[in-house]
Amino acid sequence: MNIFIPLLLGIVVGYLLRNRIRASMDKPMSAALLFLIFFMGVEAGRVEIDALKLFVSSLIFASFTILGSLFVALLGVRR
Amino acid sequence: MSFLYLVISSLLLGILAGKYTTLDFGNLYEFMLYLLIFIIGIDIGKSKGLREELKKLGKLSLLLPASTVVGSLAGGFLASLLLKVPLKWGLAISAGFGWYSLTGPLLATYSPMYGVIGFLANLTREILTIIFYPLAIKKVPKEKAIVMGGATTMDTTLPLMAKFGGTEITLLAFVHGFVLTAIAPFLIPLILQLL
Incomplete structure (x- = not known):
């Protein structure tokens, strides 16, 4: 569905x-x-499942999405 | 925070059950997923007064969620390249915006492996926000640092934002999370179906 x-x-x-x-x-x-x-x-x-690979992948995705969001907000958002 | 422990316990218990038993739950997994999505839909549908609150906050209430969407997808794109994960999965994982309880189960219907990565990556985003938001606002404007939390800024990380960022950004954080919460359930399947 x-x-x-x-x-x-x-x-x-x-x-x-x-x-x-x-x-x-x-x-x-x-x-x-x-x-x-x-x-x-x-x-x-x-x-x-490879536990270490899983942990590293999760950490990289989390860090990159946070940093990407911060970067775009700092660069593109004006009050 | 205590609910977070329950969530992690459920996951670990499930992994142990899957690994060491031959229990068969049939279609219960899919049924629970559709039930949860339905309940989320009811919650969005019955929300009142959002339009009025949005007017008060001005364009920032839309610009910040837009930044989170673009930045998260860009981050997911780079992470995919780095980890050699297919782009479709990388973008879908990042489109959860920290909403691990939606992203994990949704991806798991297509791939259990990416379901677990989607769950953990978005859970890690929430945990990193809890740890680093108070530190980040020493260098970054506190209203812009809201984007770190993604969709979680309307619930789990909202008290943290209110405590460290001040009550004046609480509504903005809530609306930011609300907008992303409305976008994520559409964006994740869209990415999986289009790419």
Whole structure:
């Protein structure tokens, strides 16, 4: 299923029921998230992974995206 | 912060279960993903008053998220070249803007390996922001340093921004995170489908 379908469906439902939904979405979101991450771990556990390579790749991606964002903001944004 | 421990525990528990057991959860993974995306959609749809708040903040409220999008994708592009990761995956990982709980599971539907890298890279972005934002604002204007946190500036790193950057940038940080939170669920699949 395309990911846009549940997202757009959710936005429409949320917008239509915006005055009726008083409860915060935090708890259902957290519960769904924890299950999802567990299942993701199960999928990942079945694949052979080089832990060091994974750590280095994650660190490089995180650092480069942060530095890239800072660079563009400093260069391109004027108040 | 305690939720972060739960997240990491879930991931480790799942990896152990996948590695050492033969448990089969069928389509539960996909079901939970679509459920989470649906809930995120409801949350975006029921948000009120964003348009009015945006007017108050002016063009900075759009320029900063735009900088984060361009800068993150440029950073992801360079990281892909450096690590020899296919461009499609590199850009998709960086398009998570720190939203690890979305990026990881979304990428994992296509590749478990890149799902884990997407999860960890974006989790690392959040952790690095928590560590380095207070240091960065000594050299960089505090409103521009918001971009470090990406989508997390509307929730997990917001208290940090408010504490170290001051209450005057709190709303800007929230809107910055909100705009990126609205963009990421569209941008990641778009990159994966187009490239």
